Amino acid sequence: MLKRLFSAVAAVGLLLGAAASADAADVTVQVEGLAVQRGPVAVTTPATVNKDGTNTCPGNTAVGALEAGTSGDWSGDFMFGSYMPTTVLGETHPFGSGAYWSIYINGRYQNAGVCHVVVHDGDEVLIFASDDPFVPGSDGFDEPVLLQAPAVVTVGQPFTVKVVEADTGFDDLGTGTTEFHNSVGATVTAGDARATTGADGTATLTVTRPGPFTYVVTKGNRAPDRAPGCATTGSDGLCGTSPGTGTSPGTTTPFLGDGANDTHASFGRILGVRTAPATSASARRASYAAASIPTPPGSRTSSCASRAGWASAAPPTTPAPSATCG
Numbered sequence: 356m357l358k359r360l361f362s363a364v365a366a367v368g369l370l371l372g373a374a375a376s377a378d379a380a381d382v383t384v385q386v387e388g389l390a391v392q393r394g395p396v397a398v399t400t401p402a403t404v405n406k407d408g409t410n411t412c413p414g415n416t417a418v419g420a421l422e423a424g425t426s427g428d429w430s431g432d433f434m435f436g437s438y439m440p441t442t443v444l445g446e447t448h449p450f451g452s453g454a455y456w457s458i459y460i461n462g463r464y465q466n467a468g469v470c471h472v473v474v475h476d477g478d479e480v481l482i483f484a485s486d487d488p489f490v491p492g493s494d495g496f497d498e499p500v501l502l503q504a505p506a507v508v509t510v511g512q513p514f515t516v517k518v519v520e521a522d523t524g525f526d527d528l529g530t531g532t533t534e535f536h537n538s539v540g541a542t543v544t545a546g547d548a549r550a551t552t553g554a555d556g557t558a559t560l561t562v563t564r565p566g567p568f569t570y571v572v573t574k575g576n577r578a579p580d581r582a583p584g585c586a587t588t589g590s591d592g593l594c595g596t597s598p599g600t601g602t603s604p605g606t607t608t609p610f611l612g613d614g615a616n617d618t619h620a621s622f623g624r625i626l627g628v629r630t631a632p633a634t635s636a637s638a639r640r641a642s643y644a645a646a647s648i649p650t651p652p653g654s655r656t657s658s659c660a661s662r663a664g665w666a667s668a669a670p671p672t673t674p675a676p677s678a679t680c681g
């Protein structure tokens with residue numbers, strides 16, 4: 356029965372994939388394994404991906420992003436009309452092992468295989484070693500945390516960032532819908548600055564060293580988020596400023612919700628993790644259980660991608676252009 360259901364859904368996925376345009380997409384790709392990490396890196400998807408010499412997928416899909424973001428360093432069998440990545444950057448997570456390589460786009464769980472998830476310009480593709488709710492224990496990451504922060508900040512001047520976390524619920528067919536909630540108690544580092552988010556998911560940081568840095572957001576077992584940032588005095592020639600001119604980096608008014616000051620170019624957003632370990636896993640178990648899937652005992656959501664628009668912890672609906680980080 357489930358197999359019939361899967362076949363039907365897979366067929367729909369194939370149709371969706373076949374209908375996909377072959378236009379290349381400029382996306383960012385972030386890989387978060389248990390031992391490997393890459394990105395976010397900005398890439399352009401290839402025209403097609405043929406990993407096994409037999410099966411070809413459209414390139415403007417998650418598998419195209421995976422192929423470009425890992426420079427081809429991944430492998431996986433082709434089944435039910437899609438590749439199923441098992442090894443990424445040398446780290447292997449086969450189904451049934453406790454963790455699997457999962458794909459989230461702009462912080463959202465994807466309800467199709469990598470060959471069928473179409474990507475668009477500005478999308479942030481996260482590939483992470485996710486915990487498998489069908490295997491006892493917590494062997495991979497929970498859903499990601501996602502950062503919303505200015506791509507360029509002023510040295511010595513406090514700025515505010517916001518972190519949300521992805522929480523995905525599943526219906527009886529196993530279809531997931533991701534919601535975003537303010538992430539309380541997430542740790543954000545930016546160069547020499549470090550802060551913890553409060554009840555509204557925000558934190559205030561001050562970077563004192565000029566130059567490029569990487570934002571890193573972590574919370575418990577959730578997949579981390581990362582994004583490039585840059586600190587400048589405004590006249591040091593860094594982050595796109597001109598030396599000696601006093602050009603303002605123009606990033607002192609962080610967007611935090613109403614969209615009124617949504618200046619895409621000045622905000623970098625990090626994609627990352629999942630619910631507090633127990634909550635996330637149990638929620639997924641519960642929803643899968645509703646789909647009559649056996650639940651094992653004890654088992655359990657970028658580069659200069661700039662993005663504003665997470666009003667009320669809602670993710671952006673329109674891809675934002677990339678920022679320049681010097």
Ligand code: B12
Nearest residue numbers: 364365368439440450451457458465466467468489529530
């Ligand atoms: C269990 C399950 C999983 C488990 C499988 C491992 C395990 N320990 O059993 C885990 C959690 C690992 C998993 C992962 C994913 N899954 Co899944 N999964 C299911 C589920 C709930 C049941 C499948 C099942 O057990 N059937 C019963 C057995 C007897 O039949 P089976 O044919 O042998 O089942 C196997 C295949 O379904 C395969 N499988 C599971 N997921 C996927 C996804 C893809 C793309 C492929 C090709 C195969 C595949 O693993 C099963 C066990 O061996 C179905 C929903 C459903 N109700 O069918 C979704 C479902 C099959 N999964 C789906 C998806 C999208 C994924 C992910 C791509 C999600 C993501 N964003 O990461 C990933 C795959 C990532 C990757 N590396 O390719 C979709 C597929 C849609 C499509 N047409 O492409 C389904 C239909 C859910 C949905 N409605 O969105 N999944």
